[in-house]
Amino acid sequence: MQNRILVLFLCVISSLTWGQKAYRHNAMSRSELGFMLGGSYYIGDLNQVHFRHTNPAGQILYRYNINARLAYRLNFTYGKIEGYDREQKDAFYKNRNLSFQTDLFEFGSGIEVTYFPFEVGNKRYKGTAYLLAELSLTRINPKTDYNGTLVELQPLGTEGQGTAASDRGKYSRIQLGVPLAVGGRISLSPNIALNVEYGIRFLFTDYLDDVGAYRYADPVVLAATNGPAAAALSNRSLDGNRFGQRGNRATRDWYTFFGIGMMIRMGGKGNCPSDFR
Numbered sequence: 001m002q003n004r005i006l007v008l009f010l011c012v013i014s015s016l017t018w019g020q021k022a023y024r025h026n027a028m029s030r031s032e033l034g035f036m037l038g039g040s041y042y043i044g045d046l047n048q049v050h051f052r053h054t055n056p057a058g059q060i061l062y063r064y065n066i067n068a069r070l071a072y073r074l075n076f077t078y079g080k081i082e083g084y085d086r087e088q089k090d091a092f093y094k095n096r097n098l099s100f101q102t103d104l105f106e107f108g109s110g111i112e113v114t115y116f117p118f119e120v121g122n123k124r125y126k127g128t129a130y131l132l133a134e135l136s137l138t139r140i141n142p143k144t145d146y147n148g149t150l151v152e153l154q155p156l157g158t159e160g161q162g163t164a165a166s167d168r169g170k171y172s173r174i175q176l177g178v179p180l181a182v183g184g185r186i187s188l189s190p191n192i193a194l195n196v197e198y199g200i201r202f203l204f205t206d207y208l209d210d211v212g213a214y215r216y217a218d219p220v221v222l223a224a225t226n227g228p229a230a231a232a233l234s235n236r237s238l239d240g241n242r243f244g245q246r247g248n249r250a251t252r253d254w255y256t257f258f259g260i261g262m263m264i265r266m267g268g269k270g271n272c273p274s275d276f277r
Helices: 002-016 018-022 091-096 219-226 228-234
Strands: 031-043 055-065 070-084 099-114 127-139 143-146 149-152 174-189 192-203 254-265
Touching: 031 192, 055 254, 070 127, 070 254, 099 174, 127 192, 143 228, 174 254, 219 228
Parallel strands: 031 070
Antiparallel strands: 031 055, 031 254, 055 070, 070 099, 099 127, 099 143, 127 174, 143 149, 174 192, 192 254
């Protein structure tokens, strides 16, 4: 029984280290550096339509191929998202009349798993689909137009954060997230591959758009503590209803990144023949 367990263990280790036996890779030949260009958009309280207000986005990424099916990945992504109640169809949203925009600066790290064995430049396995799962840190800074000027919303505490009008403190502009993505890779040459990807980002906050609380904060308390701009930007409803609904705590905001780009292998293959076994 012990011998069978040992053999099984050795088989698993062998399958995870095929690259060392088949190619004698070093760290450079296992490494890829590249970029993707595409777009980003947001789904949340102020927008429920996919691809609405898609803004240009880009990503720089590094991939370390552990074996033919598994890679470790680092990436830095920039994007911009925005949402406007005035563009929504429902009368409730039009009356609420909120809006926001924010730049996104995301640093992510995680694991990429391919559907087929894949190596850049390998003539036997030229392409594959893949799945990506990461953890990320994303800097957000929601702003809105107020009298012709973009105003940062987080410092204002528009829902009474940090005052007697709320039991919450101000949210952080650095947020933990979980990027999940699907993609595809195709070899174009011995050292260059085409990369296509679509991913969604779940953040551990409902304040990507500065909207989270169900009700409006008391405007008197808010104006006295955080200033008149905070009170004015807290409730911009067309009917001025002090007791109307502002946000929905049951839903979480999320955003997307999708793109196409190139990956370049940083080192050459070893001397052993290409053999996926």
